Amino acid sequence: MRIDLNGAPVDTAATTLAALIDERGCDAASVASALNGAFVPRSLRAATPLSDGARVELLMPMQGG
């Protein structure tokens, strides 16, 4: 299935948000996640299914003012 990950199209075999984070090689504890503009807490990622065209954002701490 094709999803949109951090603004770029990505083909993935993952069916849940947790599986996607794992598939991308991200450290699950050091990113925060949102699906289609809504926050998904870490504890709900495994129970959050992905569908074709899903917009996923994975964010981490960055410099800011």
Add this chain to the structure above:
Amino acid sequence: MFYGTDLTSRLMLGTAQYPSPQVLRDAIAASGAEVITVSLRREGPQGGAFRDILAASGCRILPNTAGCHTAREAITTAHMARELFGTPWIKLEVIGNADTLQPDPFGLVDAARALCADGFQVFPYTTEDLVVAERLIDAGCRVLMPWGAPIGSGQGLRNAPALAALRAHFPDVALVVDAGIGAPSQAALAMEMGYDAVLLNTAVARALDPVAMARAFGQAVAAGRAAHGAGLMPPRDMAAPSTPVFGMANLA
């Protein structure tokens, strides 16, 4: 007090735009700041090193919602920040104009109400508008962060009388001048006016020597706070001799 937290240093420092990670690290230390602001951005390979700097600084983290233009975006970002940093503190920015980076007061109040109800301790980046300030307090905010001038402009306290009115009107609310400060004297002025803290970034990060400038800001903020505590003399229209007139010799 900032939501029950007392701070010795009243300088809050942004972490963006420094020439190198080492300069950032040294500037934080030289400034004496106990609170630093950070953002959330899409994950990339450089994130781990920045996380190490944050941890090593020993500072309290104030995550921001910079770049958000709607209440919904800001609320989602705040939730992501709370999970990532393990803090209820959020510097709430809802931008209304792309050129001035002026806060959108309507979206700001909406987002503040939702976040306060959800247990966040909100630091709203706002204007010096008294009515907006009242609405933010009604929404549950116990800290307000009026701008001095547009972000990154270095113009200082562009509307000092209105900032003074805000201070007089809300004696029990922690007030922080956030944005627009370009020189230590401007930070000192805010503190002399009775502000509880100042938050700045560009003036330090873009200085020729950011570490030295961070130290200068730390000293200016401390001096301004001490001066406010000491009680400034009221200005007079006319001169008043400081040297006693009594005992003056007649040498005419």
